[in-house]
Amino acid sequence: xxxxxxxxxxxxxxxxxxxxxxxxxxxxxxxxxxxxxxxxxxxxxxxxxxxxxxxxxxxxxxxxxxxxxxxxxxxxxxxxxxxxxxxxxxxxxxxxxxxxxxxxxxxxxx
Amino acid sequence: xxxxxxxxxxxxxxxxxxxxxxxxxxxxxxxxxxxxxxxxxxxxxxxxxxxxxxxxxxxxxxxxxxxxxxxxxxxxxxxxxxxxxxxxxxxxxxxxxxxxxxxxxxxxxxxxxxxxxxx
Numbered sequence: 405x406x407x408x409x410x411x412x413x414x415x416x417x418x419x420x421x422x423x424x425x426x427x428x429x430x431x432x433x434x435x436x437x438x439x440x441x442x443x444x445x446x447x448x449x450x451x452x453x454x455x456x457x458x459x460x461x462x463x464x465x466x467x468x469x470x471x472x473x474x475x476x477x478x479x480x481x482x483x484x485x486x487x488x489x490x491x492x493x494x495x496x497x498x499x500x501x502x503x504x505x506x507x508x509x510x511x512x513x514x
Numbered sequence: 515x516x517x518x519x520x521x522x523x524x525x526x527x528x529x530x531x532x533x534x535x536x537x538x539x540x541x542x543x544x545x546x547x548x549x550x551x552x553x554x555x556x557x558x559x560x561x562x563x564x565x566x567x568x569x570x571x572x573x574x575x576x577x578x579x580x581x582x583x584x585x586x587x588x589x590x591x592x593x594x595x596x597x598x599x600x601x602x603x604x605x606x607x608x609x610x611x612x613x614x615x616x617x618x619x620x621x622x623x624x625x626x627x628x629x630x631x632x633x
Contacts, residue, residue, distance in 0.1 A: 405560075405573070438622070447607060447624040448558065493557060500546060502609065502622055504558045 406431040408496050410505030417484050418513050425508045427494035428476040434496040437470060437477045440504075441490045448493060452479070484512045516542045516612040520625025527598055527632055535593045535628045537608035544610035547591035549583060552605040552627075564591050598632040605629055 407430040417423050429437075435456040440448035454461045454468045454477065461468050465484075470477040477496075481488055489512045494505040517540040527533050537547060545566050550558040562578075564570040564585035572578045582594040591610070595602055607627040 445605070445627070445629065447626050450622075500611075501560060501563055502548065503560060504550075506557045 405501065406434055406496050406503040408494060408503050408505040410494050410508060412508060413506065414509045414511070416511045416513060419484060419486060421484055423479075423481045423484050423488070423510055423512075425479045425492055425494070425510075426476060427478070427496075427505045428474075429496040429503075430475065431496070432472075432475065436497045437468070438495050438497075438502075439466075439468060439479045440493045440495065442493060442507075443490055451492075481510075484510075486512050486514050488512050516540075516610070516623040518544075518608060518610045518623045518625040520608055520628060522628055523626060524629045525631070527630070529599055529632055530597055532594055532596045533598055533630060535595075535606055535608075535630075537591050537593075537610065537625045539589045539610045539612070539623075542610075542612040543588035544591070544612065545588060546611045547585055548609040548611075548622075549581075549591075549593050550607045550609065552607065558607065561593075595630065598630070600632045603630055603632045 410427045438453035439451050441451045442448045452466050452468050454470050465482045467480040492508045495502050519538045521536050547564045549561045551561050552558045560573050561576045562570045562572040564583045566585045566588050570583035585591040605627050608625040609622050
């Protein structure tokens, strides 16, 4: 199956700074890469996703980049706000199953 | 959008008993459902994939006789934790695919999760 690695495991940034989370995947057949934000004890919330035929996608303060050759993708959050503090998971899927990275706990310091 | 209803949200059971968790797709037909387990401060680990009308496919290391999955209809999948032990205490969450729902989220919709505590 797919193996998704995520770094860093924890990240602290000052409010207004940018945050970058990186993931790598192992299965070259994977073609969909979503990012989720999870509050404690709640379901993951999709914040942005990208397909393998696209190299970059942006939605306001959030952007995702994908390098299929290197099999890595990254989440970029600009102008961070305290409400961005949460655990973020990357994921990858090919035909069906969705495999998650290990998570990054982002703390935005006011 | 697609909604998946998961019940119960919390359950406490005695060691040795069985617990059933239900996931229902409310406004779409889910031919495939996924079951995840999440231990505190860890990631979501895929346990099994269930397809309507056929046997579930379990990930390596997941005991299929302990975690019984039934996907008898296009809108309902159940996970039964049999002979539960304290080490089974975890957050269990399902996900269903709404393939007809378009690209918005590639069809993955999550239930609200079940916090299982085995005492």
